[in-house]
Amino acid sequence: MARMTAAQLQDEIDRLAAENAALRLEQQDQLSVLASENAELRVEVDELRSVTRLEVADAIEEHVVATSGRRSRWWTVLSVCLIVIGLVLAPAAVVANWAANELTDTDRFVATFAPLADDPAVQAYVADEIVTTIDANLDVEGITDQVFDGIDSLGLPPAASNALKLLRKPAVSGINSLIDNTVNKFVKSQAFSDTFAQTLRITHGQLNATLAGDPNAAVSISKNGEIGIELGPIIAQVKTALVNNGLTFAQNLPAIDKTIVVAQSDRAATLQTAYGLGVAAGAWLPWVSLAFLVAGVLVARRRLIALLATSISLAIIMILLGSGLRIGRIIFIASLSPLVMPTDAAGSIYDAVVRFVDATILAVAVLAITVAVVTWLSSSYRVPVALRSVYGGWVSALRRTGDARGVTTGRFGAWLYRQRVLVRVAIGVIAAAVILFVRPLTPAEIVWTAVIALVLLGVSELLQRPVIVVPEEAEEDTPVVVG
Structure with a gap:
């Protein structure tokens, strides 16, 4: 009886254990259902909260627009006015900066005009002017006649006297040819280039004095608007060369006070006033223009669009x-050629004058276009977003490949990621400084500057290791740097 009772007790225990296990399974199923329902409720709550936030945000935005619409319009008007003023000042700032740095800097002035001494067109023009000046001040035919008359007065036979007369014109032609050859040889020599450069350096102060209105300046501006250069120092060198070649009578050549006209403009007198204003404004006008442009972008409601429009407008x-400078070249040559100087000489002189202005214009245009491209790529338009997504995918793939092979930047990459904006700005500022301040600026230098800047930006992006926020549920040793 005791065994039966024990067996029944064991069966009862097994039955209770089975019921307990079934109950646990049922409870787990109920907990799973409750968890699922709880998750669905949370999603619904989150959706309701999102909808509520959007409705509140829309209501706030509508309220702000309704209450501050007029104020926003005034900010937009102010932004447009500031940007327009900056854009209007930009061309004047370029010219003023050229005047201040080109005309007041002796080294740059010499570097601009000294190459003209090696220009064939300018050499031919200067040689013609020197020969014409010598002919006007040295009577070669009269001196030759005196020599032949002296010989003839010695009582030569009639046949010899007649032959001597026949030699007069060839002798004059030979002397004139020797003068032409001597002048052309000197103008094409290194001595002329050195004399020309030295004269430019010495008379640079005279040029400033000319534009300042000093009547004793070597480069003069007449009342008729004629701009001339003093030939005295160059003719003195030619005189020495003629004497060294055996034409000793060239010693009788007097000191020449000859000015050749290199330009003519009815507004030449106004140039003196403009020069003074340009030099005075050259140091600060570019910064004033830049300040207006920056202020206009900062006060704009949509700064990205304002920056894009400003940079495109500046480039245009x-x-x-x-x-306009190219059109000015045509007008300059037409006003001088062929009455004042040959066409090719006038073109060479104009190109030398505007060389640094062209470089500045090119630098500002390239910088403006670069800013416009970078701004567009940073915008939320569809194409830039797609390009950034593709680029980001490539960079992430390269990072993961490097991390998988043990090539990682670790903490340095995390620090570089935190300083990414500063790094980008630094690279941009350095590239902009190279484009703005390197003179003369060549297309190759522009291309290489852009390529190097892009490579540095790409390398900095590749070295970065983005820092993620650790969830509160995560353990303390969860990594905070991901590839």
């Missing part, structure tokens, strides 16, 4: 200014 203005 620089292109128009460069086109």
Whole structure:
């Protein structure tokens, strides 16, 4: 009886254990259902909260727009006015900066005009002017006649006297040819280049004095608007060369006070006033223009669009200014050629004058276009977003490949990621400084500057290791740097 009772007790225990296990399974199923329902409720709550936030945000935005619409319009008007003023000042700032740095800097002035001494067109023009000046001040035919008359007065036979008369014109032609050859040889020599450069350096102060209105300046501006250069120092060198070649009578050549006209403009007198204003404004006008442009972008409601429009407008203005210089070249040559100087000489002189202005215009235009491209790529338009997504995918893939092979930047990459904005700005500022301040600026230098800047930006992005926020549920040793 005791065994039966024990067996029944064991069966009862097994039955209770089975019921307990079934109950646990049922409870787990109920907990799973409750968890699922709880998750669905949380999603619904989150959706309701999102909808509520959007409704509140829309209501707040509508309220702000309704209450501050007029104020926003005034900020927009102010932004447009500031940007327009900055854009209007930009061409004047370029010219003023050129005047201040080109005309007041002796080294740059010599570097601009000294190459003209090696220009064949300018050499031919200067040689013609020197020969014409010598002919006007040295009576070669009269001196030759005196020599032949002296010989003839010695009582030569009639046949010899007649032969001597026949030699007069060839002798004059030979002397004139020797003068021409001597002048052309000197003008094409290194001595002329050195004399020309030295004269430019010495008379640079005279040029400033000319534009300042000093009547004793070597480079003069007449009342008729004629701009001339003093030939005295160059003719003195030619005189020495003629004497060294055996034409000792060239010693009788007097000191020449000859000015050749290199330009003529009815507004030449106004140039003196403009020069003074340009030199005075050259140091600060570019910064004033930049300050207006920056202020206009900062006060704009949509700064990205304002920056994009400003940079595009600035690039267009620089292109128009460069086109104006090309038109000015045509007008300059037409006003001088062929009455004052040959066409090719006038073109060479104009190109030398505007060389640094062209470089400045090119630098500002390239910088403006670069800013416009970078701004567009940073915008939320569909194409830039897609390009950034593709680029980001490539960079992430390269990072993961490097991390998988043990090539990682670790903490340095995390620090570089935190300083990414500063690094980008630094690279941009350095590239902009190279474009703005390197003179003369060549297309190759522009391309290489852009390529190097892009490579540095790409390398900095590749070295970065983005820092993620650790969830509160995560353990303390969860990594905070991901590839």
